[in-house]
Amino acid sequence: MKIALFGYGKMGKMIEKIALDRNHTIVAKVDVDTVDIDFSEMDVAIDFSMPSAAYGNLTKCFEHGVPVISGTTGWLDKFDEATAICKENSGAFIYASNFSLGVNVFFELNEYLAKMMKNLDQYNVSMEEIHHTQKLDEPSGTAITLAEGIIKNTNYSAWKLENAPAGEIPIVSKRIGTTPGTHSIDYSSEVDSIEIKHTAHNREGFALGAVIAAEWIVGKTGVFTMKDVLNLG
Numbered sequence: 001m002k003i004a005l006f007g008y009g010k011m012g013k014m015i016e017k018i019a020l021d022r023n024h025t026i027v028a029k030v031d032v033d034t035v036d037i038d039f040s041e042m043d044v045a046i047d048f049s050m051p052s053a054a055y056g057n058l059t060k061c062f063e064h065g066v067p068v069i070s071g072t073t074g075w076l077d078k079f080d081e082a083t084a085i086c087k088e089n090s091g092a093f094i095y096a097s098n099f100s101l102g103v104n105v106f107f108e109l110n111e112y113l114a115k116m117m118k119n120l121d122q123y124n125v126s127m128e129e130i131h132h133t134q135k136l137d138e139p140s141g142t143a144i145t146l147a148e149g150i151i152k153n154t155n156y157s158a159w160k161l162e163n164a165p166a167g168e169i170p171i172v173s174k175r176i177g178t179t180p181g182t183h184s185i186d187y188s189s190e191v192d193s194i195e196i197k198h199t200a201h202n203r204e205g206f207a208l209g210a211v212i213a214a215e216w217i218v219g220k221t222g223v224f225t226m227k228d229v230l231n232l233g
Contacts, residue, residue, distance in 0.1 A: 003214060004028035004042040006057045007049030007072065014207040015046055022211060030057070039064035044214045051075045058082050058093070067092035067217045069210055071099055073141040083223045092217050094224045097141030099209030103183075104226040106198040108233075110146050110185060113196060114153035123187040123194070125150060127159075128172040130182040138173040142183055147171060150185070 001024045005012045008029045016026050027041040032053070037060075045061045047054055051074030061068045062085050070093070079095065086093045098104070117123055129143040139147075139161060147159035147169050157167050164170035184197040200206070209226070216229045227233040 002027045002043040004045040006030045006045055006047040011048040015210055018207050018211050039066055042066045044218055046210050046214055047072055059085050062086045062089045062091040069213045070095045071210055086223055090221050092220050094213050094217055096226045097145045100205040101209050103198055104230055111149040111153050114150045117187050118154045122189040126170045126186050128184050130174045130176055130179050132178045133175045139171045143171055
């Protein structure tokens with residue numbers, strides 16, 4: 001499979017290594033200063049670029065018939081526009097806030113637990129996420145996805161960093177050392193607590209999931225999620 005990397009930072013380089021180990025070819029490394037891009041060489045594009053570049057990268061790929069895997073956060077105000085362009089061009093697209101296979105199982109576990117806790121008013125939910133000090137956004141995209149999963153399945157209406165009023169989910173964000181990513185969800189009452197937690201040991205899981213998604217999407221048409229890739233839903 002011929003893969004184009006849009007964004008060639010730490011994640012792009014890790015995806016390159018895993019893709020090569022799985023006998024794929026990297027045909028383009030598109031970064032901030034890249035001008036000439038040959039879309040005809042690409043079977044699939046994997047985008048881990050900057051928020052300011054993501055939308056343009058995606059739409060150009062769709063217009064040239066290249067399926068896209070995107071893990072870039074911070075551009076989702078244009079998500080509906082991007083998916084519309086994908087459909088207009090009979091393209092293929094997967095966006096995920098986190099491509100880790102374990103995290104995507106954790107997303108499903110989170111929603112399942114939320115459904116069970118919906119009518120247990122004696123429990124209050126809270127969340128904590130921990131990442132490395134170079135991660136600037138708070139909370140993480142993964143934490144937001146987890147919060148949205150709880151909101152969808154309970155009576156909570158929103159999330160908020162740190163202190164949240166009744167009816168909203170408080171999220172604590174910490175930036176410590178080189179931590180790849182830890183997310184925990186806690187339901188506490190006066191008598192006990194229930195906690196689920198996902199801990200990433202390194203960043204390879206994120207990169208591997210993106211490559212597996214790229215392998216899955218080639219030859220397909222439509223807008224998909226990692227639930228489709230992993231047959232979870």
